Structures are given as structure tokens and as C-alpha cells.
Amino acid sequence: GQQVMQIPQYQHVQEGEDFTTYCNSSTTLSNIQWYKQRPGGHPVFLIQLVKSGEVKKQKRLTFQFGEAKKNSSLHITATQTTDVGTYFCAGPGSGAGSYQLTFGKGTKLSVIP
Amino acid sequence: GAVVSQHPSWVICKSGTSVKIECRSLDFQATTMFWYRQFPKQSLMLMATSNEGSKATYEQGVEKDKFLINHASLTLSTLTVTSAHPEDSSFYICSAPRGAGYEQYFGPGTRLTVT
Numbered sequence: 706g707q708q709v710m711q712i713p714q715y716q717h718v719q720e721g722e723d724f725t726t727y728c729n730s731s732t733t734l735s736n737i738q739w740y741k742q743r744p745g746g747h748p749v750f751l752i753q754l755v756k757s758g759e760v761k762k763q764k765r766l767t768f769q770f771g772e773a774k775k776n777s778s779l780h781i782t783a784t785q786t787t788d789v790g791t792y793f794c795a796g797p798g799s800g801a802g803s804y805q806l807t808f809g810k811g812t813k814l815s816v817i818p
Numbered sequence: 819g820a821v822v823s824q825h826p827s828w829v830i831c832k833s834g835t836s837v838k839i840e841c842r843s844l845d846f847q848a849t850t851m852f853w854y855r856q857f858p859k860q861s862l863m864l865m866a867t868s869n870e871g872s873k874a875t876y877e878q879g880v881e882k883d884k885f886l887i888n889h890a891s892l893t894l895s896t897l898t899v900t901s902a903h904p905e906d907s908s909f910y911i912c913s914a915p916r917g918a919g920y921e922q923y924f925g926p927g928t929r930l931t932v933t
Contacts, residue, residue, distance in 0.1 A: 738921055747911055747927050748862065753919040793861065804850055804915035806922060810861040 709796045711809030719817050724781040726812035728794035735797055737770060737777045738806065743790040784816050821845055822914050824925030831902055831932055839897045839928045841912030847892035848914035852922065853885075856909045868895040902932040
């Protein structure tokens with residue numbers, strides 16, 4: 706089935722530093738979604754990218770979708786302790802006509818104050 | 819925004835017993851819901867797709883006789899872990915798709931511990 710690879714698995718940054726997580730697929734994705742899971746919490750939808758080369762911003766977060774629609778990235782500028790958590794990318798699942806998602810393994814972000 | 823509730827939030831049960839977990843969409847109808855399992859420090863593993871009014875679709879390797887799913891209404895799906903064993907201990911999360919992009923709204927999860 707379709708797989709979505711995500712790197713790095715862990716990232717420790719000093720508060721104020723930038724952070725980036727990358728997501729790659731071997732096949733073209735119709736769209737990609739990003740989720741954040743706080744420690745002890747559940748995943749929360751952040752954004753969906755659909756268009757080739759699309760860039761979307763949410764305050765300090767910048768999301769990009771590659772031109773070939775096979776990769777995506779999430780960049781956080783000047784991290785804060787509130788950014789701590791695991792960030793997952795997710796592409797469409799293999800189930801035909803379904804709303805399934807295939808999640809990457811996630812990048813766990815730790816922010817050192 | 820869309821809200822999904824899950825009950826119970828945590829449960830401890832003895833080996834051999836069954837546990838039922840409920841997932842409800844509170845402010846929208848969900849013909850489809852998903853059940854995931856998450857091990858510590860790991861990603862979300864899709865277990866099954868719950869379909870209102872029809873049988874659930876299970877992912878490869880998931881025993882449908884062990885993880886019974888019922889989607890009796892447009893707002894409720896249940897997952898029953900039958901004859902639970904310690905290796906079934908995990909964090910179980912449900913989600914329901916909604917919105918133009920069918921983004922998924924997750925329940926708060928159920929922490930199951932089988933002793």
C-alpha cells in the first residue's frame with residue numbers, strides 16, 4: 706500500500722530556533738494533510754494542501770506541497786514551548802473511494818526553554 | 819468546530835474480559851469513522867473503517883473477530899475488544915472525516931490496560 710515517509714523522527718531545538726519536518730511519498734498525492742498531537746493528547750488537524758507547489762501559512766507555521774505533489778514540509782519559525790508535540794503528515798489511503806489517511810511516523814518536537 | 823467524543827478515556831480490565839469503546843460525533847453526522855491504535859512513541863495504525871449500516875472494513879492483520887466494530891447510527895461507532903490480552907493494551911483513537919477536504923477529527927482516545 707501507499708506509504709508516507711517522514712523525517713526526522715525526533716528533533717530537539719532551543720526555544721527560538723526554527724524547525725522543519727519533511728514528508729515524502731513514492732507516488733503522487735492528491736492532497737496532504739498535517740496534524741499535531743500534543744503529549745498525552747490526540748491528533749488535531751492543522752491544514753490540507755491540494756495544489757502543486759502550494760504554500761500556506763498559519764502564523765509561525767509554513768506548509769509547502771512540492772511541485773510533483775510527492776513531498777511536503779512543515780516549517781516552524783522561532784519555536785516556542787507551546788509547539789511541543791508530534792507532527793504527522795498524512796496522505797490519502799489506498800482504500801478506493803474512502804476517506805482513509807495514511808499517516809507518516811511523525812516528528813516529535815522537543816523545545817528546550 | 820467538529821467534535822468527536824470517546825468513552826471511556828481509560829479502562830483497566832482483566833485478561834479474558836471484553837471492553838467496549840464508544841466514539842461519537844457530537845455536532846455532525848458521520849457515515850464513516852476510523853479506528854486507530856497507537857503504541858507509545860509510534861504513529862497511528864489504522865485498524866478498521868467503520869461504515870454506518872454496513873460491515874466494517876478491517877486492515878490487513880487486524881482480527882475482525884477480536885475487534886468488533888458496530889456503527890449503529892450516524893453519530894456512534896463502537897469498538898469492542900473481545901477476550902482481551904495484555905498485548906491488546908494500547909491507546910485506541912477514533913476519528914471521523916468532515917469538511918471539504920475530509921480532514922479527520924479525532925476523539926480524545928481511550929487508554930486500555932489489560933492486566
